[in-house]
Amino acid sequence: MASGLETAAHPEQLKRIVIDPVTRVEGHGKVTLLLDADNHVHQARLHIVEFRGFEKFIQGRPFWELPVLVQRLCGICPVSHHLAAAKACDQLVGVDRLTPTADKVRRLMHFGQVLQSHALHFFHLSSPDLLFGFDDAVAHRNIVGVIQDHPDIARQGVLLRKYGQEVIRVTCGKRIHGTGAIPGGVNKPVSDAERAMLRADIGQIVQWAVDAVGLMRRIFTTDAAYHLQFGAVDANTLSLIGTDGALELYHGGLRARDAKGEAIFDQADYRDYASLLREQIKPWSYMKFPFIAALGPEAGWYRVGPLARVNNCDRIDTPLAERERIEFSAIGNGRPVQAALATHWARLIELLYCAESIERLLDDPDIGGSDLLVEGAQRDTGIGVLEAPRGTLFHHYEVDGDGLVRKANLIVSTTNNNQAMNESIRQVAATYLDGHTLTEPLLNQIEVAIRAFDPCLSCATHALGKMPLQIDLVGADGRVLDCIRKGASGDIEAIPAVGG
Amino acid sequence: MTLPRFSAGHAVAPILVFGIGNPSRGDDAMGPLLIDRLAEEQVAGRLKGVDLLTDFQLQPEHALDLHGRARVIFVDAAIGGPEPFGWMAIAPDTGIAHSTHSTSPAELLAIYRRLYGTPPCCELVAIRGYDFELGSGLTARAESNLATACRAIVTRIASAGSSLANG
Numbered sequence: 001m002a003s004g005l006e007t008a009a010h011p012e013q014l015k016r017i018v019i020d021p022v023t024r025v026e027g028h029g030k031v032t033l034l035l036d037a038d039n040h041v042h043q044a045r046l047h048i049v050e051f052r053g054f055e056k057f058i059q060g061r062p063f064w065e066l067p068v069l070v071q072r073l074c075g076i077c078p079v080s081h082h083l084a085a086a087k088a089c090d091q092l093v094g095v096d097r098l099t100p101t102a103d104k105v106r107r108l109m110h111f112g113q114v115l116q117s118h119a120l121h122f123f124h125l126s127s128p129d130l131l132f133g134f135d136d137a138v139a140h141r142n143i144v145g146v147i148q149d150h151p152d153i154a155r156q157g158v159l160l161r162k163y164g165q166e167v168i169r170v171t172c173g174k175r176i177h178g179t180g181a182i183p184g185g186v187n188k189p190v191s192d193a194e195r196a197m198l199r200a201d202i203g204q205i206v207q208w209a210v211d212a213v214g215l216m217r218r219i220f221t222t223d224a225a226y227h228l229q230f231g232a233v234d235a236n237t238l239s240l241i242g243t244d245g246a247l248e249l250y251h252g253g254l255r256a257r258d259a260k261g262e263a264i265f266d267q268a269d270y271r272d273y274a275s276l277l278r279e280q281i282k283p284w285s286y287m288k289f290p291f292i293a294a295l296g297p298e299a300g301w302y303r304v305g306p307l308a309r310v311n312n313c314d315r316i317d318t319p320l321a322e323r324e325r326i327e328f329s330a331i332g333n334g335r336p337v338q339a340a341l342a343t344h345w346a347r348l349i350e351l352l353y354c355a356e357s358i359e360r361l362l363d364d365p366d367i368g369g370s371d372l373l374v375e376g377a378q379r380d381t382g383i384g385v386l387e388a389p390r391g392t393l394f395h396h397y398e399v400d401g402d403g404l405v406r407k408a409n410l411i412v413s414t415t416n417n418n419q420a421m422n423e424s425i426r427q428v429a430a431t432y433l434d435g436h437t438l439t440e441p442l443l444n445q446i447e448v449a450i451r452a453f454d455p456c457l458s459c460a461t462h463a464l465g466k467m468p469l470q471i472d473l474v475g476a477d478g479r480v481l482d483c484i485r486k487g488a489s490g491d492i493e494a495i496p497a498v499g500g
Numbered sequence: 501m502t503l504p505r506f507s508a509g510h511a512v513a514p515i516l517v518f519g520i521g522n523p524s525r526g527d528d529a530m531g532p533l534l535i536d537r538l539a540e541e542q543v544a545g546r547l548k549g550v551d552l553l554t555d556f557q558l559q560p561e562h563a564l565d566l567h568g569r570a571r572v573i574f575v576d577a578a579i580g581g582p583e584p585f586g587w588m589a590i591a592p593d594t595g596i597a598h599s600t601h602s603t604s605p606a607e608l609l610a611i612y613r614r615l616y617g618t619p620p621c622c623e624l625v626a627i628r629g630y631d632f633e634l635g636s637g638l639t640a641r642a643e644s645n646l647a648t649a650c651r652a653i654v655t656r657i658a659s660a661g662s663s664l665a666n667g
Contacts, residue, residue, distance in 0.1 A: 057524070057635040073634070075522060078556070143560070143611070158561050158615065176554070176556065
């Protein structure tokens with residue numbers, strides 16, 4: 001399934017294009033393209049400078065601190081880390097089943113997190129490409145352009161995010177650094193006043209989610225032939241799944257399917273992840289390349305995230321999202337949908353699922369219950385897995401007799417998608433860039449394919465002055481022929497090549 | 501489109517100080533640390549008419565937190581720029597290219613303007629930092645910069661508070 005563009009035969013004879021860093025993704029993404037004299041692409045790689053200090057940051061800490069501590073790994077999805085760590089800690093305190101109140105309050109928190117994350121990605125990061133086109137002026141192709149031209153859409157994005165943050169605040173106790181989930185349960189139920197506050201607007205939230213899915217469906221189907229092939233690669237898929245095959249974001253078994261939709265494994269206990277998955281190291285990237293052990297590294301790479309989840313599930317247990325899923329699946333003609341841009345459509349189906357699920361939980365008396373915590377006998381290993389907004393997230397801890405973490409292993413969603421992202425940009429490079437003089441709109445197509453995955457890494461550092469974009473054109477002799485730099489404020493500057 | 505009830509907000513103080521940063525990433529912690537120190541001033545009764553907020557980074561929905569304010573001061577760590585800190589006024593910026601999941605203060609004001617109209621007076625205090633690694637503590641130079649910035653902000657708020665009180 002892998003393309004032939006991972007490694008060029010004679011890289012020393014090729015010119016090198018660098019997109020560094022990729023915009024509108026979190027962390028530092030860099031793309032390198034190797035081209036011959038006629039601009040034919042011989043190699044395309046996405047490097048993400050993954051932060052390697054997660055495990056070191058965690059080791060030696062008392063396990064009961066983990067649900068709060070790990071939120072500082074990521075400023076974008078701290079709640080996903082909070083809940084994955086809490087699930088692992090449930091096992092460390094010997095708890096395999098939470099009370100109904102604890103389970104549902106955590107689920108409510110998770111739905112709030114996924115809702116606000118998906119809203120940010122679609123309305124503020126991807127909609128500029130989708131509404132204006134990939135070749136729109138770079139100064140306009142951004143969130144402010146969306147606000148100017150589509151104010152209602154932008155406003156809905158802001159308010160959907162705010163609603164998701166309110167759900168998180170109610171269930172976590174605070175807007176950030178919350179302590180809602182604790183080993184064995186939760187530390188508070190949802191009060192009647194909180195429930196009433198969230199209920200008051202949930203109807204509007206569901207309607208906006210319906211509208212958003214409809215907008216994305218129309219964008220996709222308006223030029224279905226183009227959208228179906230852009231960045232499309234035949235990938236295996238991996239996700240959690242409900243016991244009845246329904247879409248599941250918080251807890252379930254692992255399901256993997258091949259590119260035709262045939263089962264590789266199903267309802268696997270995620271605590272066995274280390275025997276199901278392996279990680280490969282490649283010399284050109286800091287980020288590992290996970291693969292399904294039974295298939296090996298060449299054929300076993302997989303996709304996680306919204307597209308994988310919506311492809312993988314047999315049904316969605318909320319009516320409006322299920323209706324949209326059926327329509328979505330129809331475009332695959334019986335096979336999984338593999339188009340990169342279909343990820344946006346799947347993401348919004350999930351946004352609708354989250355809105356409906358929040359509505360359902362707000363009518364559930366259990367979220368206001370008083371039975372919050374279960375106790376058990378301490379164990380030395382805990383593995384927590386959930387579906388974060390960007391895909392499957394693994395937290396694995398081993399503790400000593402004093403409860404201090406002696407080993408930690410985290411596989412974040414973007415790592416799971418590493419090879420799939422690389423294959424998508426190779427497909428785009430081969431289809432649209434090969435043989436052409438490179439321009440910003442053409443290079444943006446590479447970024448559009450990456451952004452569909454919404455990669456996010458070590459994203460809590462955002463200090464002012466970061467995030468420029470520089471593109472170097474390097475000749476076969478290694479000489480820099482041309483250079484364009486985009487500053488953090490969006491200004492474009494042509495930098496004369498030295499000696500050129 | 502009317503704004504839903506959850507976004508209507510509650511009674512807010514005229515001044516908002518918003519500290520941006522991750523407490524576990526070295527000098528990036530200066531924003532939230534400054535909020536902690538201002539909270540101590542509040543408890544001691546030396547800082548009034550001020551709301552304090554902190555988050556890892558700005559997001560579009562933070563525009564809603566600006567509503568009803570007379571003045572907003574964003575405090576963030578800066579990887580470059582003047583030492584010990586720079587203090588600058590911010591205007592809505594409609595020409596900025598959105599480059600990450602986080603939102604710049606100027607971009608946030610542009611979002612605010614679409615939601616509510618003219619934004620409040622906003623300033624950015626960019627405190628110079630040096631080390632942003634996960635798990636690192638505050639560097640000595642950043643600690644010094646933070647202390648200086650904190651004194652300046654308290655003084656400025658006291659001055660602004662007087663003028664706001666005097667109409």
